[in-house]
Amino acid sequence: MLTLHNYFRSSTSTRLRAALNLKGLDYDYRAYSLLKKETQKPDFLSKNPAGLVPVLELEDGVMLSQSLAIIEYLDEVHPEPPLLPADPKSRARVRALSYMIACEVHPLNNLRVLNYLASEFDSDDQGKAAWFNHWVHETFQPLESLLAKSPDTGTYCHGDSPSLADCCLYAQMWNNKRFKVDCSGYPTVSRIFSNLDQLEAFRKAAPPVQPDAV
């Protein structure tokens, strides 16, 4: 049995839960509160010295970290259903859409960055929300444009099967909701989110339905 060390509200954890569910893989759910800094304690640091969720513990005890590295691993070891298309250019498109969220939006807006803004720049809740919104819009504008204009976009980010990019988009949209980001200017993104939210694999990965949700 796989063990998922994660946190309900962590966007990177949501991505990975969606991928595990899409692959039909069962896992033992272990929760670590980021608010209580439980990932900074020795028990968790022995699993991942970076102190970041998620960590996927394999049956043999190997600890995998970094959500996208873990999802690529799952896709290699459990190829059905595929989370990346077969053609290299299409794979590059799906990965690029994924990294737009994973490398341009999420790293700027996670809890440790917002905490650092508060402690070092005296940023209050309003300042943190403005920061969060700024970096979402900075990437969601071109993301919407790329998705809206491409004939490769279908029910989901790439065609009619959910992919790595959908795992990233779905998780980010939950973060956006939390920070009340106005996504009305992103009809294609919003349509894809609605389509994903009708799939059990995604709904079961959503933050509010996790055992540690508050």
Add this chain to the structure above:
Amino acid sequence: MLTLHNYFRSSTSTRLRAALNLKGLDYDYRAYSLLKKETQKPDFLSKNPAGLVPVLELEDGVMLSQSLAIIEYLDEVHPEPPLLPADPKSRARVRALSYMIACEVHPLNNLRVLNYLASEFDSDDQGKAAWFNHWVHETFQPLESLLAKSPDTGTYCHGDSPSLADCCLYAQMWNNKRFKVDCSGYPTVSRIFSNLDQLEAFRKAAPPVQPDAV
């Protein structure tokens, strides 16, 4: 012939140049100054609406964006020499090391974020340098620990052949130099950088030797 739309000092561009050089692929070099905001002009935005370098233009005119998506593409289409190991767990390790830099360090420290700190938080050069240093150390401490403790670490990040992780590490170290980050506490990282810097593929990718270097 491939066309590389990039900027000498961009860390994501350095990563991709190293990968292209390792694969022995020639490319036409096109420079876009980030300081002059040349990636925000219509000519560049038609290539990548996100306004971010690098973009790799393929022979058929297809534009690939996001450095790691492009490098994975190159590794799939030009498999020799491989930039990822064969075994899925090893691939997950190399990708996780890569994403530690690409998702935890670089997104926080690129020019647009430093500019935003200056404009919105009145951050001066000293404040920007402190921010830069903070996020490097936050990840380089666990990165050093992971590299130092693992028997998989060799001449380079994974064994004795350069990988995706080395492309990311080499580029980040050039950024660290620029912001005078003290890396003396990271002997394994520093050793790997020195080893990489002896390889022509990496030396030719370094910011100071590019045509647009100032």
